Amino acid sequence: MIFKLRMMCLFACTLCISVSSTSAPAVAPLELRVAVVSDGRADYFIRLLEESLKLIHQPYHIEYVKDIPARRMWWMLGQGDINLFYGMQSKEKDNDKQLVPVRNALTNGLIGQRVLLIRRADAPAFAQVKSVDDLKRTRLIAGFGAGWGDTKLWKASGLPLYEHAAPWSTIYAMVAAGNRHVDYLPRGVIEVLDEARVHPELTVEPHLLLEYRADFAFYLSPSVAHYRPIIERALKEAEATGLKARLIDEAFGTDIKALTLDRRLRLRLPTPAD
Template sequence: MSVMTRSAFIQSSSVFLVFLSLFGCCQFSWSETKVRYPRALTDNDKRTEYPVRLLQLALSASDRRYVVEASEYRMPQGRALLNLKHGSTLDVVWSMTSKDRERLLHPIRIPIYKGLIGWRLLLIRQQDQKKFSQLEHVTELTKLAAVQGHDWPDTAILESNGFLVQGASNYQGMFDMLARGRADYFPRSIVEIWQEQNNHRNKQLVVETTLLMHYPTAFYYFVNKNNRLLAEDLEAGLRRIIANSEFDRLFSTYFDPIMDKARIDQRRLVELDNPTLPAETPLGQSRLWLDIPPDLPKWLE
């Protein structure tokens, strides 16, 4: 091989190796990471729509490529949180926070519903509206039976405020309990109650028209404590879409019509304490919360 040929061969080989190196680097940096979330509990359960859209938006604003997908199987909230803790088949779960949940999992402390999850309306039987309209004091409401998930933070909140609660383990079964008279009402957040009422319209359940409950709380994305990379990327992505207002635009699309429908200024407010709320909850960061008038009239104790 001549000197010129050998030189040309070495040069071309070097170029090829550089190309391979760059190509491999690009392939690695642009590879997609799957993020698995809990599949909706039923085919007509639309409650996952907004948190999935927000999750996609936040991760697309991060510095890595992610693709989100639903879990293969449906699982109730308690099982999903346990699955996430053990790092089994889920990478992220969205849920209401509590001291216990933040001990077990890593919370992304940006409330995805801007606190609306703590504003509660009551699902009741259609024939019971008159009974609720005639209640004069909070103590009368505490003597009626509310139904809630037995392992939900809401159950502990209501009980600590003196309310009677029937705990249940099956989400769909709670609507049946209410319809059959085994409970008097089902407190649900403003963001979900009308969808749930529509899903169970054959049970003659309606949204109560005069009362409003509130307790300070937050609904977060949670990840496994060892998944620091996803935690960092998800928080960074959320903060970026807050800064560029994409978060607000998506939130408004879903929930402005619901707030109009709720007519909260025309309801009697039942304000409750939340002993399960972690001290780290960013209540002082006003940008993260929906601005609801603080002067709503409180119901008589």
């Protein structure tokens, strides 16, 4: 009997050692230094990142680096001072050896649907626009940040534009002034109403919706290039489970409905690759 009990104990110990030796090793957390702005514009993107990583049970630590000028953020990303940032996708960024693109369109194309912030006095001129050529004939000038990828589409369509090199926040007052060589701001449907609330001197044009192929993406520093397949898998799972659609709706759904996109005249701007 004693021998039998000893054999049973030995078997149990062997089983425990076997289970312990074959159990999955602990998953190393992603160590992320992420550039954000503190005005809330990054909230959806950070929530998407975090919730997607949680979905695949990927541990992570995030340190936020706030309110650094955008151009410096891209430089810091290439240097590894930060290791994740989000921005508009472009061939230039995707081919830059100092950046590692994460292959996922973060807003499902919504940032490529543009509504205009305008002066109230210009509303009648925009109301007469029925085509891209009509918009061109108004000679009204669109405003963009210097070096933004959107400028290529406006140039390809022959639409007048102004590139603002100074801090972006000053351009709203320039549009409102009416004498500073910029007349309207094409803004994504996920951002335009927030900006209109902050800048009541401007109004949202109610008639037009300009569309083109564009989206935001996450970009990594080369020092953490091995994070890319993990983050891509997490974002893909977020799409498959409906998490991403839910987060988009929670973040932007109310404003998008208020813009009544289905009642607007859609003007398609071809991308240079179209």
